[in-house]
Amino acid sequence: AQSVTQLDSHVSVSEGTPVLLRCNYSSSYSPSLFWYVQHPNKGLQLLLKYTSAATLVKGINGFEAEFKKSETSFHLTKPSAHMSDAAEYFCVVKDSGYSTLTFGKGTMLLVSP
């Protein structure tokens, strides 16, 4: 079975400070892991994905995530937050034996000036 836990429902940062959104997963097989971002009243946009290649994955808009198998984590980071980063972020896992995605509950990122 596969599952995802996003450890924070809300994260607040100031513009220009680092962002850390935490995600832990459980998977029976070698999973792929994704981060999606959703701005208000918009669809989901793929930020980055891990598919068993390099453990440090770089995505769009300066985001990156590191796959740590020993910690079963896939945390999302960005060195410097921008106001436009304010949105909801979903960590998602997919096992090779499954046809469906398993979503975390989401983390709302708030960015203050």
Next chain:
Amino acid sequence: DAMVIQNPRYQVTQFGKPVTLSCSQTLNHNVMYWYQQKSSQAPKLLFHYYDKDFNNEADTPDNFQSRRPNTSFCFLDIRSPGLGDAAMYLCATSRDREGARETQYFGPGTRLLVL
């Protein structure tokens, strides 16, 4: 640009009045998915098509149906919308479904309001 398109972006319907949401894709992907997303929740998969093969999730209400007349188009029909069906409906596509590496690409969503 290849993309997933959903129309309309906002839909208002009356309680019990059938409504259809549409999704089209230019990615030529084999799989198309419909998700329901309620406020402050993660998307919930309703069903998906693998080519013409329809796959319903076990807990999807009978009130929700889908049609895929060709590779490019997929429709979500809600036969008798209730107030609890007000949500964002997201369409997604992927090239295949079984591989772990398959990425789903989402459309912008249709916000459904039931009066």
